[in-house]
Amino acid sequence: MVAAFQLQVLNVEEFLALELPDSHEYELRDGVIVPMAEPSGRHENLRSELMFVLKAESKRAELNLLIHPKPGLMLGAKDTRKPDLIAVDQEDWRRQTEVEAVLQEPPSIVIEIVSTNWEDDYRNKPLWYAAFGVPEYWIIDPLYHLVRYPNRKNPKIEEPTISVGTLQPSDSILVEREYRFKSFVGNDYVQSQFFSQLQITVNDIVAFG
Numbered sequence: 001m002v003a004a005f006q007l008q009v010l011n012v013e014e015f016l017a018l019e020l021p022d023s024h025e026y027e028l029r030d031g032v033i034v035p036m037a038e039p040s041g042r043h044e045n046l047r048s049e050l051m052f053v054l055k056a057e058s059k060r061a062e063l064n065l066l067i068h069p070k071p072g073l074m075l076g077a078k079d080t081r082k083p084d085l086i087a088v089d090q091e092d093w094r095r096q097t098e099v100e101a102v103l104q105e106p107p108s109i110v111i112e113i114v115s116t117n118w119e120d121d122y123r124n125k126p127l128w129y130a131a132f133g134v135p136e137y138w139i140i141d142p143l144y145h146l147v148r149y150p151n152r153k154n155p156k157i158e159e160p161t162i163s164v165g166t167l168q169p170s171d172s173i174l175v176e177r178e179y180r181f182k183s184f185v186g187n188d189y190v191q192s193q194f195f196s197q198l199q200i201t202v203n204d205i206v207a208f209g
Contacts, residue, residue, distance in 0.1 A: 011077050016100060025070060031078035042144040042209035043113055047084050049208035050111070050140075053200060054087060061197050064090050065108060072102035073110075075132050081125075085111040087194060106133040108194050114141040116152045130167055130177045136193060137165040137179055142206045160206045161185050164192060 009031035010018075018033075020026050025036040039047075051067050058065040065087045073081045080102070088107035096103050110129050114121045121139050129137050142160045146153055165179025172178065184190050187201045 009078070012074050012080055012102075015080065016072075016102065025082055027082055028078060028080045036082065037115065037117065039113075039115060040144060040148075042142070043115055046140070046142060046144075046205065046209040047113055050205060051085055054085070054195065054198075057195055057198050058087070061195075063194065065194065066090050066093050068093075071107075072100075073107075073132065074102050074104045075128055079128075081128065083110045083125075084113045085109075087111075106135070108134075109136045109138065109192070110134045111138040111140065114139060114143075114154075115145050116149050118152065118154045118157075122154055126165060126179050127175065130175065130179055133167070133177070135167050137167075138190075138192075139163040139165070139181075140205065142209055144209055159185050160202060162190050162202050162205065164190065166193060 010028060010033070011031065012028060015028040015033065020033075027034050027036060047069060051069055054067045057063070058067065066089075068086050068088065069084065070082045071086050073083065073086075075081055086107040087109040088103065092105065092107070093103075096105060106129075112121045112125060118141070121141075126137060140162050141154065141157050143153060143157070161183050163181045163183040165181045167177050168180050170176060170178040182191065184202050187203055189199060189201055190205070192198060
């Protein structure tokens with residue numbers, strides 16, 4: 001069924017109405033169905049443990065943020081994305097997902113864990129999420145994938161790194177908004193405008209995998 005629809009240009013409503021195989025996750029990119037790559041076990045361990053930590057911190061600090069894995073984001077009429085994790089205000093989530101668990105407004109944070117498609121995480125996704133209006137974007141690059149794909153990494157990343165981008169007005173004539181990133185390594189504590197009291201280091205997060 002997927003192959004038949006890959007030759008068509010769909011809008012989000014048509015895409016969401018499809019009965020796609022449960023064996024894969026899919027996104028709609030410029031109207032075309034794109035299967036998402038299968039993550040490694042270490043990738044999924046990190047995502048699961050980080051989700052637990054952020055949920056606990058949201059409850060402890062009374063932040064009213066829900067943490068969700070692989071939510072649907074409607075970035076445009078013909079575009080959806082499924083980031084690894086999001087943090088979203090509880091009332092915003094309830095209001096937007098009464099019918100389907102797809103957000104048409106930006107969550108507070110989007111978190112992506114880098115695998116083999118580092119170009120997407122560092123180059124494309126910051127443009128997509130900034131245009132959507134996501135206030136904070138985390139890129140977690142634990143370098144797990146280098147065991148299998150030794151040449152598939154950002155050449156500027158030499159050790160496990162977490163980069164946190166804050167949405168700012170852009171000086172460029174090409175885009176209205178862009179992220180200003182601050183990167184953390186080793187025993188640096190990850191700094192977030194939403195999780196301002198979070199006490200966790202890059203090494204802690206990488207060890208989740």
